[in-house]
Amino acid sequence: MTENQYPWYESYPEDVPHTIGEPEYDSLYALFEDTCHKYANKTAFTSFGTSMTFREVNEKVDAFASYLQNELNVKKGDALGVILPNLIQYPICVFAGLKCGMRIVNVNPLYTAHEILSVLRDSKAQVVVTLESINARLLQIHDQTYIKTIISCNVGDYLGSFKGPFYNFAFRYLKRSVPSYDKKQIVSFKSAVEKGYNLGFSKVDINIDDVAFYQYTGGTTGKPKGAMLTHRNIISNVMQADAMYSPILNYGEETILTALPLYHIFAMTINLMFALYIGCSNILIADPRQFNTVISALKRNSDVSIIIAVNTLLNAFVTHDVFKKVKLNKLRLVVGGGTAVQEGVAKKFKEVSGVSVLEGYGLTECSPLCCALPYNNREYNGTIGVPTPSTIARIVDIHTGEEITQKNMPGELEFKGPQVMKGYFNNQKETEHVFDGEFLRTGDIAVWCDGGFIKIIDRIKDMIIVSGFNVFPNEIENVVSMLNGVIECGVVGVPSSSTGESVKLYIVRKDKTLTKELVLLHLKKYLTGYKIPKHIEFVEKLPKSPVGKVLRRYLRQNRFDS
Structure with missing residues (x-):
């Protein structure tokens, strides 16, 4: 085109x-700094009902960046592992790291020690900021990584003098979500920020084409791949x-x-x-x-x-x-x-x-x-x-690589752009x-x-081939989602001795009167015969990623423990 x-x-x-x-900006930190100056007194983040203005967040970013640079001697290009849920500490860590010219490595806090290890070892991160509940997992793998410093956040760090200790106590002792760990090997995030207030900062020259993030994908299904963004x-x-x-x-x-x-x-x-x-x-x-x-x-x-x-x-x-x-x-x-x-x-x-x-x-x-x-x-x-x-988008034939410009002709989607x-x-x-x-x-x-x-x-890899015909799970899931008694659903291909593969449908229903027969009657109104599921199973939940994607690979394995 x-x-x-x-x-x-x-x-x-x-x-x-x-x-x-x-x-418009030379770096992501410059974008952050400009916003903090424009909207200094406006609420930036609210967590557990406690808010912080852009000015307050900026002050803590500057302090933590000073700590990283002066106390830990981080250099431009070093990797900073961040293993945090959505807390105010997350943006503080990310923008402090970016201010130092570091490359941020986001890690899912629900990962097992083995999954965390694969990302941290590949990225060569030497400094990691995490939640207290993850410290034990990190210490298990510490010797197999490049980690020099673990900095630990508490949920209640910035929730105030009453609410903060209450939340910390609840997470440690009521929910029992903090396994015991050796505190001597851990640096407190809050104390690191406090220390940073008294330290200077030497400006780092950041180029717009420098890598800002190693954003990992596919780490739980094989060797993790860090997209350099x-x-x-x-x-x-x-x-x-x-x-x-x-x-x-x-x-x-x-x-x-x-x-x-x-x-x-x-x-x-x-x-x-x-x-x-x-x-x-x-x-x-x-x-x-x-x-x-x-x-x-x-x-x-x-x-x-x-x-x-x-x-x-x-x-x-x-x-x-x-x-x-x-x-x-x-x-x-x-x-x-x-x-x-x-x-x-x-x-x-x-x-x-x-x-x-x-x-x-x-x-x-x-x-x-x-x-x-x-x-x-x-x-x-x-x-x-x-x-x-x-x-710029294009669609290409998956067999020949030739570009497809006609409507309604399937091929692989490709992009280029900044x-x-x-x-x-x-x-x-x-x-x-x-x-x-x-x-x-x-x-x-x-x-x-x-x-x-x-x-x-x-997805190319999720396509089901029934007697030589291509069947796409998304199409079937869309039709099923139109049923009022359905909360959510997932479709996968399973082996078949007669057709190569057959379609299996999993349904989480809110209406127990919804039967397989009613589902089939609905499907037959919208789908041709070879697309109709041969197997329908009602389940209590579907396996999902932390973002909410239904994990079809687990459905194929009949695993519902995610």
Whole structure:
């Protein structure tokens, strides 16, 4: 496609530019510092009902950066491991590290010691900031890593003189979530920040094309791959998100709900970096699995105007009758991503909230946003929207590699743009495999639709082949999600002696009167015969990642312990 042949431009609203231009900042720390100066007295983050202004956060970032530089002698290019849930300490650590020119390594705090080891060893992180409950796991693997210093946060560090000790006591002794560990090997985060207030700081020269994050992907299924995301990558992605959504937003006046974990690329870029860019107040939810805490947070902060969510979280808003319990009168932007938003969920969410879900699409290697539904799109259309400004998309035949320009012809989706990673850290083989010339391969099968919209059919690896016919789990899950008695569902292929593979459907139901026979009657209205599941099983829950993606590999293994 040439510049004049990009079909998605016709679907852009008039006030959305085709390109974003050069980044406005030299580094992510510069973006953070500018926001803190513009909105110094505005609430920046709220955690467990306690808030901190941008000025207060900036002061703590400066102090922690001074500690890292003077006490630990960190240098530009060193890796800083961050193993934290959504607490105020997370942005403090990240921006202090970035100010020092470090490369941030986000690690899922739910990982086992073995999974943490694979990421920390690959990234060569020498300094790690973590939660007290994870210290024991880290000390188990300490000798197998490059770690020199472990800095430990407590949940109550910045919750005040009464609430802070109470929360710490509850987590240690009532919930028993802190295994015993050798305190002599651990540095207190709060004391490190206090010490940093009395230390100076030597400015670090940061280039916009320096690596800012090693963002790991695939670490639980094999050798972890650290996507090297530069300051340019993420700032560009922030500007792309701003171009798509800013016409309906007011800088300095928005409040965003952050229930997705910030260590995940979707939330890290949109809920943290983009939210900072527009001067947003941020409501941090440490554990969205405890959905009552989400409802309580919304009751305390009913001025939430932006929600970023995965399909599971959107569904929870519906099933928990959130909009009957809380009046979110300022809600104007709801973005779904991280995994496919199902039609049934999107329609039910709009029915109860009055706000359309604007689905977006991305991947870790693209910082992550590549496509988004334009802000003026008011109805679910089953697509991931259009490529964001300065992003070029193409679909290629999975067998020949030839570009497909016709509508409704499936092929692999590929992207190029300023948000695409530099490559995988210390992994040239995987880097070469994921790039197709200048384009990054996604591993997703997609088709072109009218107006340059793109529809994801499914992951190449999740495709089911029944008697030679291609069957895509997403299509079946979408149809099942339309049933009122279904909370959520998952579809996988299982071996079959007669057809090679057959379709198996797992359903979590809220209505026990929903039977296999009723499900089949519904499916037969929408799907051809070979797509109809041969096996239907009702289960109490589905295995999910911390972000809420249904883990199909566990379904194939019949594992529900995630």
